[in-house]
Amino acid sequence: MEHLPQIKLEVADLSCSRDDRLLFSGLNFSLSPGQVLLLEGSNGSGKTTLLRVLCGFREADDGQIFWSGQPITESTFFADTAYVGHADGTKKELTVAENLRFALALSRSGKYSIEAALEKVQLAGYDDNLVQTLSAGQKRRVSLARLLITDKILWILDEPFTSLDRQGITLIENLIYEHVKQGGMVILTSHHDLSLPQMNLQRIHLDSCH
Template identity: 40%
Template structure:
């Protein structure tokens, strides 16, 4: 009997994941998986811990309990930071540097496959702003620059906190295209959204924080 082909390894697996602040539980225990081509939408009201969860998965905060595996291997905070790309509420740019200089810095630190900083700027609609300091960009333009920086990272797992915030309809469509392309290339995305933009136009599973959290 011919053995069936093995399923692709999970990109992200969390088990018993908890976070507490000042001994007060914020979320958990959580158990969830993300495989290649999958998107997971984190749901929950204000204070449920959506942003905190993404920060834990990005390696920016230490989990109180539990473990995380990336591509089948248990990882610590350092390796979480290397294996995930995090888009937060704060754009994280160097205000005095130009858009191109900010992206060149990102590429030098994290690599970017075959995409150049100039190509990434053009892809997000910032062609012509190569020499513009980040401090002179609007909120929507800064979000686009953050998306260009995301494009230059080779991490298989994207962590997107309110990726549609501060964007017009063209920007929202841009986010959807980037997510679709990332999933089509075998990546995965975990995201939070609000308002009318409930989810990108891809098959999405949900993870509810709060009263409906999953058992460890």
């Protein structure tokens, strides 16, 4: 994965409301290659909303978001970003391999082949299984494999540990560690206490951003 040194995500004075209730305001942060940002806060504090704003799924009430010094709508931000939300984002009627080939057709190839990615997420041999036959944890692993086969600088992960056992949680932590060590960036929400030693980890608690 090759990154230009000037790549940086900058959020300036971001504010957002839902149903006439202020979620957060005056939010400022920046993220550079090799960094992880953990969004914390109580249920309803706006964690998922903030991720949706970053992904372009909804607009903020106020503020700006820049990627490499340009507004995200005028930059390569969306091409450089991968999002895994509460839903696993797979097509249930397709096989595991078909889902990954579909994702690959829409993105630049990453360092892992489909076969290598499935082995990495402990789904080797599941290539021809229909996604609808998989468990919730296995579907989550398919989403993780999608991250590995595409070359995305920024991973945005909403509660990525959902439906995973301890082994699966460790797997995600290792994938995050590997990604940022190679110059990637990660923004995530989690109720799980992260085990990411020696990582450049920032924390923002949205309950205090009013």
